[in-house]
Amino acid sequence: MGVAAPAIANSHGNHVVVVGGGYGGAVAAKYIRMADPTVKVTLIEQNEYYYSCPLSNPVIIGIRDMEVQKWGYDGLKKHGIDVVIDTVTGIDAGSKTVTTKGGKFKYTKLVLSPGVEFNYAAIPGLTKEIAHTSMPHAWKAGPQTLLLRDKLAAMKDGEPFVMVAPPNPFRCPPGPYERASLVAHYLKKHKPKSKVIILDPKDKFSKMGLFRGGWKELGYEPNYIEWIPAAEGGKVTKVDAATGTVYTDMGEYKSSCINIIPPMTAGSIAVASGLTDKSGWCPVDLKTFESTLAKDVYVIGDSSAAAGLPKSGYAANSEAKVAAAAVVAALQGKPAPMPSYVNTCYSLLAPDYGISVALVSVFEDGKITKKSGGLSPSTASKAHRKQEAFYAESWYQSIMADTFA
Amino acid sequence: TSGMMMGADARAEGITAAALANTCAGCHGTNGVAVGPAMPTIAGQPAAHLVNMMKEFKSGERPATIMDRIAKGYSDEEITELSKYLATQKWGNNVANARLSMKTGTPFNQVDDALVAKGAKLHESLKCKKCHEDNGRSMEDDTPRVAGQWQDYLLIKMQDYKNPDMKVPQPKKMKKNIDNASLEELEAIAHFYASQK
Numbered sequence: 056m057g058v059a060a061p062a063i064a065n066s067h068g069n070h071v072v073v074v075g076g077g078y079g080g081a082v083a084a085k086y087i088r089m090a091d092p093t094v095k096v097t098l099i100e101q102n103e104y105y106y107s108c109p110l111s112n113p114v115i116i117g118i119r120d121m122e123v124q125k126w127g128y129d130g131l132k133k134h135g136i137d138v139v140i141d142t143v144t145g146i147d148a149g150s151k152t153v154t155t156k157g158g159k160f161k162y163t164k165l166v167l168s169p170g171v172e173f174n175y176a177a178i179p180g181l182t183k184e185i186a187h188t189s190m191p192h193a194w195k196a197g198p199q200t201l202l203l204r205d206k207l208a209a210m211k212d213g214e215p216f217v218m219v220a221p222p223n224p225f226r227c228p229p230g231p232y233e234r235a236s237l238v239a240h241y242l243k244k245h246k247p248k249s250k251v252i253i254l255d256p257k258d259k260f261s262k263m264g265l266f267r268g269g270w271k272e273l274g275y276e277p278n279y280i281e282w283i284p285a286a287e288g289g290k291v292t293k294v295d296a297a298t299g300t301v302y303t304d305m306g307e308y309k310s311s312c313i314n315i316i317p318p319m320t321a322g323s324i325a326v327a328s329g330l331t332d333k334s335g336w337c338p339v340d341l342k343t344f345e346s347t348l349a350k351d352v353y354v355i356g357d358s359s360a361a362a363g364l365p366k367s368g369y370a371a372n373s374e375a376k377v378a379a380a381a382v383v384a385a386l387q388g389k390p391a392p393m394p395s396y397v398n399t400c401y402s403l404l405a406p407d408y409g410i411s412v413a414l415v416s417v418f419e420d421g422k423i424t425k426k427s428g429g430l431s432p433s434t435a436s437k438a439h440r441k442q443e444a445f446y447a448e449s450w451y452q453s454i455m456a457d458t459f460a
Numbered sequence: 461t462s463g464m465m466m467g468a469d470a471r472a473e474g475i476t477a478a479a480l481a482n483t484c485a486g487c488h489g490t491n492g493v494a495v496g497p498a499m500p501t502i503a504g505q506p507a508a509h510l511v512n513m514m515k516e517f518k519s520g521e522r523p524a525t526i527m528d529r530i531a532k533g534y535s536d537e538e539i540t541e542l543s544k545y546l547a548t549q550k551w552g553n554n555v556a557n558a559r560l561s562m563k564t565g566t567p568f569n570q571v572d573d574a575l576v577a578k579g580a581k582l583h584e585s586l587k588c589k590k591c592h593e594d595n596g597r598s599m600e601d602d603t604p605r606v607a608g609q610w611q612d613y614l615l616i617k618m619q620d621y622k623n624p625d626m627k628v629p630q631p632k633k634m635k636k637n638i639d640n641a642s643l644e645e646l647e648a649i650a651h652f653y654a655s656q657k
């Protein structure tokens with residue numbers, strides 16, 4: 056750990072370097088090895104342990120331990136993957152070299168899955184420092200998840216939980232609303248004079264009908280959740296960390312518990328390496344996920360601009376398998392195979408109330424085209440919602456094993 | 461070996477069966493071996509059973525929470541190919557799982573010995589063993605393997621079979637026997653099958 060492994064692949068061998076050991080990168084590394092165990096694969100990840108964002112919202116309301124979110128890289132080593140714990144500081148697509156704090160790695164193919172970066176400056180008054188101390192986003196699972204949990208626990212009954220939702224596109228479209236639901240569930244029990252105020256720069260959001268139907272059914276709306284869309288003054292103009300205040304055109308909101316989820320871009324290493332376009336995300340060929348800006352570099356997961364797929368863990372998993380198959384085919388001198396994509400996202404409105412969205416798509420006419428999918432029925436029974444909450448936990452266990460075991 | 465050989469069973473210009481099946485792994489686990497506690501393992505089940513399930517999910521004849529929405533995304537030919545592929549994968553169960561469930565600290569799939577013993581008797585007395593031979597391991601006549609399937613899934617399925625409103629397709633003889641069993645008895649059977657490796 057720490058010190059980079061021998062950096063240069065032997066001259067006759069192919070060397071695939073994967074950067075980022077999360078929902079996208081870890082799966083790509085594993086599925087390349089499963090498809091062709093002769094390929095040398097090095098996975099470079101900056102952290103020794105990965106904390107899963109999916110199901111981190113239950114941690115915030117104190118019904119789930121952070122330990123259950125924590126995963127290590129021993130399972131991937133068993134697939135013959137060289138795991139290097141180090142931070143990538145540069146990518147040179149010309150000389151096909153990845154530079155880390157501790158060394159240099161030459162690659163034949165590079166797979167990049169660095170997740171997201173936050174644009175703090177887009178919200179006047181917000182800085183990275185403030186996010187780490189007083190106004191956490193908790194949009195990367197880890198210390199901020201625990202900070203937000205502790206702030207919620209310490210919040211006085213009667214204070215609002217103020218959430219600033221991000222503009223599109225962003226990591227996990229239903230995520231802010233799942234969080235608001237679970238916090239409302241917590242407040243109802245523990246701080247009945249408080250409510251969640253969602254300040255939203257949008258006028259609609261993912262699974263909106265199902266969420267708001269559930270909010271009524273569960274008695275969250277209007278007493279425990281107030282959603283303020285852009286049209287009604289939801290857009291934040293500035294924040295003041297010293298006084299704990301969020302300002303909009305229509306008013307100001309004060310609390311000791313403020314959760315600001317800033318606008319997002321591709322991971323900083325992708326931006327710094329010139330792999331993003333004006334949108335702030337990485338354009339890719341949707342059949343292979345190879346960057347359209349740099350040959351032999353494949354960008355998957357939240358960082359990629361994959362029109363037709365959301366920025367979710369399941370989509371990152373699906374994209375990783377498409378890229379893995381494309382990389383292996385290319386190394387074997389074969390044409391890229393036809394991809395198949397699936398996305399599903401479960402959201403919990405309460406510990407025993409789950410809803411989902413599903414999507415099956417194919418590659419057609421250069422685009423990712425929907426074949427089937429959709430939302431949980433709006434009129435499902437309580438038993439059905441409970442089963443979905445149950446399946447959400449199972450989904451988590453299976454996808455984490457698919458990623459790390 | 462994983463059996464995932466890109467292109468090995470490719471249909472002309474189509475999607476390989478492996479590429480299709482790999483997208484299921486997010487829920488059903490790598491190569492169809494689920495980690496539980498409620499998602500079923502689909503690896504190594506009889507191809508005909510998988511085809512049947514998928515087609516009934518697709519048509520809406522078989523009630524589901526999510527598979528109906530997913531199965532509609534595949535052609536009948538793709539369903540056949542991916543089912544044949546999954547049938548060749550190794551059945552797995554009780555994947556070593558150190559993770560803890562929610563905050564309770566309870567490991568998954570804790571079979572209760574007393575319930576296992578009770579379930580073993582019911583497996584005989586309710587004549588389940590006529591079809592689910594060898595303590596549920598048999599896949600003769602394309603009967604799905606129930607031995608070592610996740611316990612919570614087995615119970616959900618049996619409750620659904622029993623629920624008259626859901627009208628789940630099922631063999632007549634099985635329906636009669638499951639209808640005769642109480643919820644407690646079905647729970648014991650779930651423990652028994654789940655305990656069988």
Ligand SMILES: Cc1cc2nc3c(=O)[nH]c(=O)nc-3n(C[C@H](O)[C@H](O)[C@H](O)COP(=O)(O)OP(=O)(O)OC[C@H]3O[C@@H](n4cnc5c(N)ncnc54)[C@H](O)[C@@H]3O)c2cc1C
Pocket residue numbers: 074075076077078079080099100101102105107108109110111112141142143144168169170171193194195196226227230322323324355356357358366367368369370371399400401402
């Ligand atoms: C609260 C919340 C709930 C969510 N719930 C769900 C859900 O229920 N279902 C779902 O499908 N998705 C969910 N998501 C979304 C999901 O977490 C992301 O879409 C997913 O993590 C994206 O995978 P990724 O590989 O792109 O990025 P990540 O999983 O973030 O992985 C990126 C990795 O790259 C590493 N890295 C970055 N830069 C470098 C560098 N320079 N050098 C070395 N390593 C680097 C990081 O340390 C990290 O480990 C949720 C997200 C949030 C915030």
